[in-house]
Structure formats: C-alpha cells, structure tokens
Amino acid sequence: VHQTLDTAQSTHTTCPYCGVGCGVEVRKTKNSLTHNHQVNGIVGHPANQGRLCVKGSSLAETIGTKSRLLFPQFQANGQTEQVLWSQALDKIANTFKATIEQHGADSVAFYVSGQLLTEDYYVANKFVKGFLGTANIDTNSRLCMSSAVAGHKRAFGEDIVPGCYEDFELADMIVLVGSNTAWCHPVLFQRIAKAKESNPDLCVVVIDPRHTATCDIADIHLPLLSGTDVALFNGLLHWLHQHGAQDHQFVTAHTQGLSDALKQAGEHRDTKALAELCGVQLQNLEAFFKKFAQTEKVITLFSMGVNQSSQGTDKVNSIINCHLYTGRIGKPGMGPFSMTGQPNAMGGREVGGLANMLAAHMELNNPVQRDRVQRFWQSPLIASENGLKAVELFEAVEAGRIKAIWIMATNPVVSLPNADQVKRALSNCDFVVVSDITAKTDTTAYADVLLPALGWGEKDGTVTNSERCISRQRAFLNAPGEAMPDWWAISQVAKRMGFDSAFDYHHPSEIFDEHARLSAFENLSSESDTYDVSAAQAENLVLAMSNSNPSTNFDFRYFNLKGLCGLSKAAYDALPPLQWPVLTPYQGTSRVLTNHRFSHPDGKARFISVKYEPPRHKASRDYPLALNSGRIRDQWHTMTRTGLAPTLGSHIPEPFIDMHPNDALSFGIKQNELARLHSQWGTLVARVQCSGNMRRGQVFVPIHWTAQTASDARVGALVNPVVDPVSGEPEFKHTPVRIEPFHVQ
Ligand code: SF4
Numbered sequence: 001v002h003q004t005l006d007t008a009q010s011t012h013t014t015c016p017y018c019g020v021g022c023g024v025e026v027r028k029t030k031n032s033l034t035h036n037h038q039v040n041g042i043v044g045h046p047a048n049q050g051r052l053c054v055k056g057s058s059l060a061e062t063i064g065t066k067s068r069l070l071f072p073q074f075q076a077n078g079q080t081e082q083v084l085w086s087q088a089l090d091k092i093a094n095t096f097k098a099t100i101e102q103h104g105a106d107s108v109a110f111y112v113s114g115q116l117l118t119e120d121y122y123v124a125n126k127f128v129k130g131f132l133g134t135a136n137i138d139t140n141s142r143l144c145m146s147s148a149v150a151g152h153k154r155a156f157g158e159d160i161v162p163g164c165y166e167d168f169e170l171a172d173m174i175v176l177v178g179s180n181t182a183w184c185h186p187v188l189f190q191r192i193a194k195a196k197e198s199n200p201d202l203c204v205v206v207i208d209p210r211h212t213a214t215c216d217i218a219d220i221h222l223p224l225l226s227g228t229d230v231a232l233f234n235g236l237l238h239w240l241h242q243h244g245a246q247d248h249q250f251v252t253a254h255t256q257g258l259s260d261a262l263k264q265a266g267e268h269r270d271t272k273a274l275a276e277l278c279g280v281q282l283q284n285l286e287a288f289f290k291k292f293a294q295t296e297k298v299i300t301l302f303s304m305g306v307n308q309s310s311q312g313t314d315k316v317n318s319i320i321n322c323h324l325y326t327g328r329i330g331k332p333g334m335g336p337f338s339m340t341g342q343p344n345a346m347g348g349r350e351v352g353g354l355a356n357m358l359a360a361h362m363e364l365n366n367p368v369q370r371d372r373v374q375r376f377w378q379s380p381l382i383a384s385e386n387g388l389k390a391v392e393l394f395e396a397v398e399a400g401r402i403k404a405i406w407i408m409a410t411n412p413v414v415s416l417p418n419a420d421q422v423k424r425a426l427s428n429c430d431f432v433v434v435s436d437i438t439a440k441t442d443t444t445a446y447a448d449v450l451l452p453a454l455g456w457g458e459k460d461g462t463v464t465n466s467e468r469c470i471s472r473q474r475a476f477l478n479a480p481g482e483a484m485p486d487w488w489a490i491s492q493v494a495k496r497m498g499f500d501s502a503f504d505y506h507h508p509s510e511i512f513d514e515h516a517r518l519s520a521f522e523n524l525s526s527e528s529d530t531y532d533v534s535a536a537q538a539e540n541l542v543l544a545m546s547n548s549n550p551s552t553n554f555d556f557r558y559f560n561l562k563g564l565c566g567l568s569k570a571a572y573d574a575l576p577p578l579q580w581p582v583l584t585p586y587q588g589t590s591r592v593l594t595n596h597r598f599s600h601p602d603g604k605a606r607f608i609s610v611k612y613e614p615p616r617h618k619a620s621r622d623y624p625l626a627l628n629s630g631r632i633r634d635q636w637h638t639m640t641r642t643g644l645a646p647t648l649g650s651h652i653p654e655p656f657i658d659m660h661p662n663d664a665l666s667f668g669i670k671q672n673e674l675a676r677l678h679s680q681w682g683t684l685v686a687r688v689q690c691s692g693n694m695r696r697g698q699v700f701v702p703i704h705w706t707a708q709t710a711s712d713a714r715v716g717a718l719v720n721p722v723v724d725p726v727s728g729e730p731e732f733k734h735t736p737v738r739i740e741p742f743h744v745q
Pocket of ligand 1: 015016017018019020021022048051052053054055056057185186187188
C-alpha cells in the first residue's frame with residue numbers, strides 16, 4: 001500500500017479547481033523547472049479514472065511566475081516596498097498582539113479559502129480558535145457549501161456525505177438540482193453521461209431555472225422558478241406519501257419527525273397548483289414524481305443552486321426528507337449527494353474551517369468537545385462562542401468592530417455579495433494582511449502587508465473532494481521568489497506571539513499527523529485516555545478498534561483518520577487517495593451510513609419540517625428581473641489562474657448578461673450590445689447575449705470577471721447581502737435588478 005507515486009519525471013497530484021478532485025499526473029517534457037509540463041489524468045485515481053476536463057488539462061498553461069507576488073511587501077498610499085519576511089512577520093505579530101490587548105480577541109479576524117490545503121486550514125484554525133481566543137475565522141467555502149453542512153447536521157447529526165461517485169454509475173435515476181454539472185463538475189458529468197450510455201434505463205432529471213449544457217443528457221428538465229425548491233420537494237414528499245412509496249421499516253427503525261414534515265408537505269398536495277408555483281409543466285412534474293416513486297436506486301445531487309439561497313438549509317433538508325422517506329440512503333446507487341464547489345471545501349470542514357466549527361468536525365458550542373480540543377492542543381484558551389460568518393464578518397470590519405484582518409487565498413472584493421461594501425470595509429480597516437499567489441487582485445489593493453504564497457505545483461499537502469476522498473497535492477516546482485507555504489507564515493506569526501511549541505512545524509506531514517491524531521483522540525470514548533498518541537500507540541489503537549463497530553458513545557462516528565495516525569514523512573509523501581473514515585491503515589470507506597445508525601443521540605435521522613418561503617428580496621417595479629450568477633465552463637473563480645491559460649480564454653472571452661430575447665426586446669436591449677444592470681447594491685456593464693437558455697424575468701451573469709480583468713464587471717457588487725438564517729450562506733441566485741442599454745460616451 002505504500003506505493004511510490006512520484007518519479008523524478010512524474011508527479012501525482014490533485015487538480016486545484018473544482019470539488020470533483022481529479023488526480024493529475026504531471027510530467028516534465030524538458031529539463032525545466034517552470035515550464036514545459038504535460039498534464040494527464042491519473043487512471044488509477046478514484047475520482048476521475050484518467051479523465052480531465054479542459055480546465056484540468058490546461059493546467060500546464062497556468063504554470064510560471066507571470067503576475068506572481070514574489071516577495072513580502074508593505075503597502076501604503078499606493079506605494080509598495082519590498083521587505084524581508086522577518087519584517088513582515090514581526091509587523092503582523094506585533095499589530096495583532098497590540099490590537100487584541102487594546103480591543104479584545106474579537107477585534108481580529110481571518111478570512112480564508114477552500115483553495116487552502118488541509119494543513120494550512122488546520123494551522124490557521126488552531127491559531128485563531130485555540131491561541132488568539134476568537135472564532136472570527138471564516139472561509140469562502142461559506143459561500144459554497146455551508147447550507148449543505150447545516151442540512152446534514154440537522155438530518156444526520158453530523159456533517160457527512162453518505163455516498164460516493166461510484167453511486168452515480170450504479171443508479172437508475174439521477175436528479176441534478178441547482179447544478180450545471182456539465183460545466184461546474186465536468187468529470188463527474190462525463191461519468192454520468194457514460195453511465196447513461198451503458199444503462200438505457202438510467203433516467204436523468206435536471207432541476208434548474210436555466211437550460212444549461214447539463215440538459216443535453218436530461219430525460220426531464222424542470223426549469224423551476226428560482227427559489228421554489230422547497231415547495232417542489234415538499235410536493236414530492238407528499239406525492240410519495242400518497243402513492244405508497246414509504247419504506248416503513250426504515251422510517252420506523254431509523255428516523256424521527258415524519259409526521260411534522262408530512263404535515264408541512266401537505267401544503268403542496270395540489271400538484272397543479274404546485275406546478276404553477278414552481279413555473280413548470282404539470283406533466284413533467286408528475287413524470288418526475290412518478291419516476292422518483294418507482295425507482296429504487298435514486299441519487300439526488302445538489303449544488304450551488306440549492307445552497308446559495310436565503311432558504312438553502314431548508315432546501316437541503318427538503319431533498320434529504322425524500323430520501324429518508326424512501327429509505328434510499330447508505331446503499332449502493334442511492335442517496336442525497338452534496339457537491340462542493342471548491343477543491344478543498346470538504347478538507348476545510350474536517351479541520352473546523354467555518355466560524356462555528358472546531359477541528360475534527362467538533363462544535364464550538366459543545367463544552368465537552370471544546371475541552372477535548374483545548375487539551376489536545378494544550379492551548380491557553382479557546383474560543384467559546386461562534387465567530388462571525390463571512391458576510392457579517394465584513395460588516396463588522398466596515399463597522400470598525402474588527403480592526404485587523406488576514407485574508408488568505410481569496411478575493412472577497414470580487415466574490416462576496418455587496419462587494420462594494422467589502423471595498424469600503426477594507427478601506428476603513430486599520431490593518432489588512434493579504435496572502436496570495438497573485439500580485440494584483442481587486443483585494444490586494446487594500447493590503448497593508450502582502451505575503452507571497454505558494455501555488456499549485458509548488459505546495460505540498462492534502463485536499464478532500466466531495467466524496468470524502470483525501471488526495472495529495474504534491475510539489476513539482478521550486479518556490480518562486482520568496483513564496484512560502486501558508487502554514488509556515490501562520491506558524492511564524494504564532495511563534496512571534498509566544499506560542500512556540502504548539503506551532504513548531506517543519507513539514508506538512510507533521511501537521512497532517514496532528515490532524516489525524518486529533519480525529520483519533522476525538523473517537524476515544526474515555527476522558528482518561530491519553531491524547532498524546534505516539535505513532536506506536538496509534539498503531540495499537542487502530543488494531544484495537546479496527547474490528548469494533550462504531551460506538552454510539554462517539555460524538556462523531558465517521559470522521560476520523562485513526563488509520564492514518566503516525567504516518568512517517570515518507571508514508572505521507574506516498575499517501576494514495578483514501579476516502580474517510582480511514583478506520584484501519586490505508587483502508588478508506590467509500591460509502592457510510594450503511595448500518596443506518598445516525599449520529600443523533602438516539603441513532604436516528606431526523607425529518608426536518610420545512611416551509612417554502614420565497615427569496616427574501618422579490619422582483620419589483622423598480623427591479624423587475626431576478627439576477628442569477630454562477631460559473632462558466634472554462635474559468636475558475638476570479639481567474640487569477642485560469643486567466644493565464646490561452647486555451648481557456650478562447651471559450652468565452654468576456655463577461656456577459658444572458659437573458660430571454662423577449663425580455664431584451666421589452667427593455668430595448670439588442671443582442672451583443674452593452675447594457676447596464678442595476679441592483680439596490682451596485683451596477684455592472686456587460687454585453688447582452690440571448691442564448692435561449694433563460695426563463696423570462698431572469699438574467700444570468702458569470703462570477704469570474706473583476707476590475708482587473710474587465711472594467712469592473714464584478715457581479716458580486718450587485719448581489720444582495722441576504723443570507724440563509726441557519727447556514728449564513730448568501731443568496732447568490734436571486735437579486736432583483738433592472739437593465740438598460742449602455743452607450744459608451
Ligand atoms: Fe479539475 Fe474539476 Fe476538471 Fe476534475 S472536473 S479536472 S477537478 S476542474
């Protein structure tokens with residue numbers, strides 16, 4: 001099992017883009033350290049089995065030092081000054097220390113990213129929550145999957161994705177909700193398309209307001225009105241109930257709360273009225289309901305169209321309710337399946353990357369779990385209350401309650417909702433640190449200190465994809481300039497603030513081992529068990545526990561890496577892809593919840609009674625259109641990497657506004673001409689296309705362009721700062737806007 005994946009000329013690593021998490025083999029084609037690399041999919045990688053999409057296969061075009069931030073810098077009044085690392089680190093440590101002494105721990109914050117490796121994420125969270133004593137560390141994954149996390153916890157008692165990608169090949173029905181899988185998770189889409197070729201009975205249903213490329217393989221497309229998902233899935237639950245589709249044994253033995261959920265679902269008993277509410281054809285809605293009721297092996301994938309909503313968590317639970325009702329969970333080819341957007345959104349969850357979590361999936365507001373983590377870290381104090389979630393965190397910066405912030409590997413001036421407010425916040429903030437690979441982003445402009453980070457191909461660590469597969473990112477390039485790993489920069493600041501021994505890391509393998517040991521410690525059932533698990537002890541622990549069934553005494557039965565405790569550096573370097581839980585050495589687990597024991601105290605899953613609510617801000621006379629936003633096929637986030645690849649730029653070279661041709665006509669807008677969108681929060685100018693993919697009353701704008709790449713076509717500037725009340729995830733899919741022709745003066 002200790003296979004050596006690297007050779008001198010070939011490195012096995014993981015794609016840095018979407019949550020599919022494809023294995024990538026990089027070969028040097030010439031004897032050069034920075035150019036001339038060939039990139040292929042790894043045939044033996046469980047996520048992609050040799051495939052890559054166009055973004056992955058263009059990775060070699062993004063390698064190099066062009067546009068890179070290469071040295072630490074101080075920045076003031078538009079002037080930058082190159083400084084030594086020691087000067088930059090001293091300044092950060094001194095300023096954070098003084099700010100905390102003067103204003104308290106909650107006056108500082110970190111805003112990090114699903115681009116961080118798990119080791120970076122772990123050290124950042126340990127430092128902030130266990131040593132600074134605040135939980136003000138949130139992540140751009142808040143914008144991506146926090147509604148799924150909250151929905152999982154409500155239903156299962158823990159944050160867990162039950163299934164795996166193989167389930168898409170075993171299913172007889174795949175429901176894709178709020179997901180343009182073809183463009184946003186292309187390799188998984190390729191696997192689904194291939195499964196459909198070989199299984200003529202496989203029915204694919206796409207539930208999405210837009211007619212996207214994913215509809216190419218759809219048997220049924222339900223172009224629902226944005227935000228009506230809870231009504232639709234409540235209607236499905238009621239319909240299943242009416243048509244005898246309940247798995248009585250499963251529901252009785254393994255769930256609670258059905259009657260309340262059914263009562264609420266009964267509000268949508270009139271299928272004709274439901275079709276009108278959702279804006280879909282009655283016959284298609286009924287065809288979907290019938291097929292769902294009749295098909296045993298159903299998997300329901302959901303993504304940003306579900307999560308990014310003022311009712312995102314309820315939407316997630318409305319989907320899970322239907323799977324619980326039919327007992328379709330924890331079995332091959334069936335289950336609810338949350339796709340994450342980012343390469344390491346799942347890894348961030350493992351180490352407490354959200355402001356309301358602790359490492360090893362423990363909870364900040366659980367005193368027993370807090371105590372365990374604190375004793376494991378031997379930290380002087382630990383945050384005792386949830387920190388601020390992304391949107392409220394930047395509101396606190398603008399209000400002056402947060403006076404120092406460290407932003408890592410993300411570009412919130414582009415990507416957050418109400419993005420102009422983020423500009424104002426960072427302008428007003430006393431002290432802003434930005435760690436990035438790129439010298440000039442819309443966010444680096446506001447930094448007092450800039451730190452050069454390592455990028456893909458340079459940094460070493462792990463990421464976890466949407467099916468819980470931990471996969472190594474390996475370095476095959478030298479660090480450019482003075483760029484350093486993020487975990488190193490944080491550790492250096494921690495040491496300067498007096499926390500030497502807790503941050504004395506020399507290699508990411510040491511951090512991974514600590515992370516694995518904390519997960520094993522979490523699963524020790526006795527408070528008297530040692531938490532300082534040496535490699536030998538870990539091995540004994542693994543052997544002792546490998547044959548035992550997960551105990552309900554464990555707070556979290558599934559997330560653990562006890563089979564990976566005590567890995568040597570060499571073993572870490574050669575670590576093959578493994579799906580957690582890793583209960584015994586090198587044995588991953590593809591599917592969980594197979595014994596139908598859930599992590600609520602009684603071992604039962606919960607139906608959650610959810611009531612349909614329309615999007616918080618409705619279209620109005622002044623703002624009659626609903627703005628939807630999302631990714632395009634060939635770009636990634638704010639284009640700092642994909643923008644370097646000519647192959648990718650040729651697909652869609654500029655930002656656009658997609659709308660229905662009749663809407664364009666009624667607003668006096670012509671195809672391919674410029675138009676300006678206005679919302680209550682900001683404006684944007686882009687060229688109009690009428691692709692025929694949009695419903696009337698809705699417009700779509702991609703999320704990628706920035707002030708750096710187009711004359712300020714940041715869609716974030718328009719997006720309402722409304723968030724889901726449970727998860728804090730913003731409503732990126734529904735902002736009221738108006739449109740007018742734009743004429744260049
Ligand atoms: Fe990378 Fe996602 Fe494409 Fe795979 S599907 S190559 S992870 S962008």
